Structures are given as C-alpha cells and as structure tokens.
Amino acid sequence: MRKITIGMVILSIILIGMVIPAGFSGQANSVVITYGETTHANTNYKSDVDSFFKSQSNLDLSNAAEKIITASDVNKIASTITGRTYDSSEIFSSALVNLKENADLKVSVDKDKITTITGDMYLSALKSAGIKSGHVYVTSPVTATGESALAGIMNCYEEATNVKIPETVKEAANKEIYTQAEVVEDSNASSDQVSKLVDDVKETVKKENVTDHQTIVNIIYNYTVNNNINITNSSIENLANSIEQIQNTQGDINTYENQVSEVLNNTSSNSNNFLGGIFG
Template identity: 40%
Template sequence: MKKYLVGFIFVLMILSPIYAATGFAITYGETTYGNSNWKNSMDTYFQTKTTKNVSDAATKVVTASEVNAISSNITGKTYPASQIYSCAMVDLSYNKGINVSVDTSKITVVTPKMYENALKSTGISNGYVVVSSPVSASGEAALAGVLRSYEIAVGTPIPDQAKKAATQELYTETQIANQTGQNPDQISNLFSNVTDQIQAQNITDTNQILVIVNNVAATMNINLTQDQAQQIANSLADSQNAQASLTDFKKQLQNVSNQASQSGGILDQIMSFVQGIINYVSNLISDSQVAHKF
C-alpha cells in the first residue's frame, strides 16, 4: 500500500505545475542578450522585483527587426541590432489592474503611466510589468518587448494594428510632453482621461475625439496648439479603432490571468489533499502496529 501511495504522490507532484498556469515571461533586447554580463545584470534586477524565480519565466529575445517593423514608420527611427537594450518582465498573477515598475536610473523618457496607457490601448487591463535596461535608454523601443512579454505570457499574438496604435500613442505622448514642457505624467493623464471618455461612449470619429481632447486639456490647464490636439486625437482614434481586432487576445488574457492568480490556491489544495492522505495512512499504520502488539 505504501508503494502505491508513494507513486500516487509522485504523479501529483508532476502534474501540479503543469496545470498551474504562471503567465510569467521575460524578454531581452537582442543586444543585451548577446552580452552575458548585461543579461545576468537584468536577471539579477528582475529577481529583486519579484518573489518568483526568474529562471522559471518563459523567455524571448526581441530583435531590431521586430522593433522596426512596428515603430520605424511612426518614430522615423530605425534601430540596428547593436542598439536593442531594453528588457521587460510580465507577471499575470497580479490581478489588481496594471502595475508598471520602470527602472528610472536607466529608462530616461517613458514613464510608468505612459506604458500603462499604451498597454490599455492593446486591451490589457492587468499584470505586473517591470522595464529596465543595462544601459541608458529612452524606453520608447522597450514597448515592443513589453508587448512581446504579454504575448508569451498569454500564448496569443497581439494584432499588429493594435501594436502600431499603442506605439503611436506612446510616441505621441513623449513628443507632446517634450513640446509643451509639461510633466510627462500630466500629459499621460490627459491621454488617459480622454481615453476613458471615448471608450465609455464608444467614439471612433476623430473630430469628436478632438473636441474631447480640447475640453479635457482646458480642464487640466494644458495649453495645446491645434496641431498638437489633432495629433492626440488621431492617435487615440487609431487606438480606439484597433479595439475590434483584440477580441481573441483579451479573452485569452483573461483566461490566463485567472489561471495565474488562482494557481497558488490550486497548489495549496493539492498539497492539503496529499497531506490528508499521508496523515490517514500514517494513522492506519499506527493502528495496525498497535493491534499487532495485542
């Protein structure tokens, strides 16, 4: 009987991690991945930001060609393979909205709020995100790595239309913040407030969005030129129009997020069940030994 029990417990121990979805992924810029010291420094940094073991994360290298395919027509920049530094970690077990942590000692332009806005544009409403780089970087190209991390964690691709819209939104935010001299988070809040209104009313018309942009900017005491307001309206219209392409991704994201957040509870139940069996068998053996003495 003990032999069968040991075998049963062994099977449970093998199966439990298979059925406990983690939704845990890390992406490395190809330049960083090609330098063992830089990669190790990123692993060390990510480990300080999570209680999970980073060696358990699914990983992917983000190449210059991937970044350029999405961003080059938007930013006008083409990155060589020697300049893809940024890395990202995503954990879907975090289920209290989006929590973005940016290593501000290395990422110099893009703020957590900017990443959060871009993620929401791709239908992402939850997850713990960490962004860093082994060297100083603006962080604009890092969005490709963040989105790739989500694709790996979820197991479903994000449509290119949504990726490009998110990239355009992030780039527009950084440009408007630079042009107006406003605090970057203030500009991010402007984008977020407008997005909340157009999503609540399901508005996709650029002219209607432009009216909302001007109204929200006035309320927030942000002075925009006509061209700046139009850029924001165009960007948010693209993001809104991309929502229809995200149905499958958002559905799978929700499923994996639920599994990831519940995985700890499932494992606890399995271990409790196993412990119950061990206690039961131990009692049987003890009773048998007592009976044998008599």
Template identity: 30%
Template sequence: MKKIMITAFSLALLAFPSMGLADAAPGDKIITLGKNLTEAQKDSMLSEMGADDSAQVIEVTNEEEHKYLGNYIPKAQIGTRAISSSAITIEESGAGLEVNTKNVNWVTDEMYLNALMTAGVKDASIQVSAPFEVSGTAALTGLLKAYEVSSDEAIPEDVKQVANEELVKTAELGDKVGQENASALMAKIKEDIAKNGVPETDAEFRELIETSANDLGITLSEEEINSLVALFNKMKDVNIDWNQVGQQLDQAKDKISKFIDSEEGQNFLDQLKEFFIALWDAIIAIFSNKDNA
C-alpha cells in the first residue's frame, strides 16, 4: 500500500475553481463500490475501508467509467466490469489531500490526486482498493461521484470531461518524459497563464508550451505539442479562474518551504544526505576492490 502527501507539482495541477464541501463535515465518509463486486468482495471492501453505520455507500458502474474516460482511454483498458472501490473521509480545513492505494496497477496515486484537485476536492483522506489487481478507473470515476454526493453540488459535465482528458494526457506524457516531468510541465504552463493571462491563439499556446518544455529540458514531439494546445484550448473554453490557480501555486510553494524549514523536513534532508554518502562510499569500495584484484 502506498501513501503519499500532495507534492508541489501535484498541488500545482489544480486547474479549476474549488467547489466547497458545503454539506460535509470532518469525519464524514463516502464509500464507492464497483458494481460488479461479489457480495463477499463488497463486504471485504467495506471492512477494509472502515465503514460504519454513518458511512454513505454508493455504487459505480462500468457504463459510468466509459462515459467519462471512453474518449481518452481504449475501451479494452477500461474493461467491462467496475471492480475498484474507494472512500473519501472529509478532514479539517487545511489538512490537504492524502491517498492510499492497494491493488491498483494503472491509475497512479498522482493521477488520483490530479483528478480530485481538478474537480476542486480538498482536505480529505482517500482510499482506493480492490480485491485483486485492477486498472483503478472505476475508483477514479467513483471518487468524483462521491465528491458530488458529499458537496450536494454537481460538477459541470464539461469540467469532468476536461479534467479526465488532462488526467489521461498527463499520464500518457509521463510515460514518455517521466511522470514528474509531465507534472512539472503542466504546472509551469498554468503558472505562466495565471501570471500573464490566457493565450488567445493556437500560436500563442504553442509558444508557451514549447518555451516551458525547453526551460525544463523536456523534448516534445509535434504530436504532443498539438495535443497540449488542444487541451489548453478546452480549458480556456470552460472559463477557469486562473487567479485562483495562481493562488494555489503560491500555496503549494509555501507548503513545501514550510516542510523544508520544519524539524521533520530537516530530518528528511539529513537522512537523504546520509543515504547518498553511503551510496558513494559503496561505489568507491567497489572500484577499490577491482583495483586490488
């Protein structure tokens, strides 16, 4: 099981205005179950996610998966059964997002975080699991569905579509340039838009994307550039509050700075330093042994 807190790049990928969890209170839990689980598997998932009498449980269907991901992921990859399940527990304001995953082999923790932040979800603990290894797409669909239930406010359909497309395109780009590089590129582009305004033409978007990629040492193909131009044009059409995006980026930087300055952050850096010293000593020892052989 993996557990990660939001990183600077993950925080930077917030692309849409936040929709507050108006009707949810800290401690409230919403659980989504894949509709094609057996009764025994459903009971196992509920137990694993700590469901009690107050937990709200909803089902996610394979049809819903195809509705929101079918334009961006091959049908065979989505599959024909909704198996993966999830839970959202609302936390105190300012707690941030935290994700735990188990038996998910395609949708990464970062992808879940990106999709949730794109939809405006914040301050929640997320669990994603399945009784055996699955792609995890049902849980992704379910988490957005759970958010709508918890907030009693529908996420606009065009926002859902753009959020899912961003999620998939970032992940696919990450397969070629690295997940961290892909996330950094998206963050850098958005930061520029927040500071300097939304480009008005395809040519201006292209220039921004190419400049951002060059600054990060990332080489993009013509196809990848065109794909990102199309994506950001769609973002422009759904009227993103870019001022809020800029604020989210600034908050992300503040959070990382505070962590580095904290005792926990300093301990982490000390441990990292000791690791590399030990690694370097091991490398020297290997070559020394070769010289003495």
C-alpha cells in the first residue's frame, strides 16, 4: 500500500485569490504567481519554482503579479481541510495562474513535487464548481500532496469576476479533492484511476439526476468491479458522500453561473470575450 503523509508540505497555493490586484476584473492580460513564504525567503527554492513556471508556461514572468502566501493565510483554509496548523517555516508550494488562456481549462502539475493530486483531479473539481477555462500551474520546491490547492484556485476566479462562488460549492469541491487524496493514500488505486472513477460517476449521477445515496454507492461499486479498481467499502462510502454533496449543490452552481452571466452582460466587449472564455 502506498502511503503519502499529509504533513507539513501538503500545501499548494492556498488563497490564490488574494494575489489578484484590485481592478483586475475583466482584464485579459494578467498572470499571477503565488509563493509560499518559506519558498520566497529561500533563493534556491524560489529559483526552482520560477524555472518550472517559465519552462511550462513559456511566459515572461517579469511583469507577473506576485503574492507571498503566509502561514496565517494558509491556516485559514488548512484548519478546515486537515486540522493542521502551520508556521512560517512550512509554507512551500506555489502556483501560477495564467488568465490570458481562455480556451478549455488546463492544469499543469509538477509531478515530481506534487505527489497525490493530479491535473485531472483539479480539472474535475473546478468543473464541478462551474469553472471551465484558464491555465493553472502547480509546483513546490519540496514534495507536497496538493489537496489544499483548490480553494485558492477558485478564489482566483472569484476575483476575476467579482462574483463570489457559494460556500456550498467551495466546500463540495474541496471535499472532492480531499476525499480523492484519502482514497489514493489508503488503497492501491492510482491517482489516475481514482480521478477517472470520480469524473465518470459524477457524469452518470448528473445525467441521471441521482440523489439517493445508496444508488450512488452502487454506481461506484459497479464501476470499481467493471474497471478492476481495488478500494475499500469505506472509500466507496466516502466517495459517494462527496459526489452526493456535489450533486446537491447544482442549484447553487446554476445561481452562480447566472450571476456571472449578469457580469458578462455589463462588461465591455473585450471583457466579455475574456470572461466568457472562463465561464462557458
């Protein structure tokens, strides 16, 4: 059984939304970088992170907006995810958010450093929240599991539109990421297997408008059998709870998307093209 400790280096881009400067909404040419304060204070760590971003994004980062994420920032979110409290020597992970790219949503994860959460897991959870475009890059100078990233990424999109994502939607998406991480750590299933399982089951549940918990459990169980995925009954139950929670937020997601549409209708044509790409 593979075991990855959810410890001091799990943190990935908590509170990205805090990095976007006031007045950003509607601008298409902004790139934002967040640095964990431990990384920012260490020249070698920061250089490693910047090298990854440059090589992956092919962007000139000299004009990118920057934000240092502190332990205080992280603890506001981490306390609800892992129950851990972190100090200023434990904040490593970093992210680049490129809002110039307004085609299909993309997430590029440094697989050498982010050990559990895959790009597909982030994609699935972000799409659950109604976010469908932009390009996010995730890395760390030291190994990290990555399950704490999602809340910050969603905050980034909140800042871009000045429309708040409902807390129910945030909680459901965060639960999805954390549950997948737990399943990967506590079973022999790979991250890719768990990600595809969740994505496919969510699609079935949404298409068939399933709200009954036991029916969702049965769908997951049948999927694991048909695809030879070995996870425990407890993991199936936890995944069912997560997917049920997502299904139950569809009304809030629809309300959110309608609010975003109102913003689009009141922006200039340039802003409309940009934001229309993010939320399609």
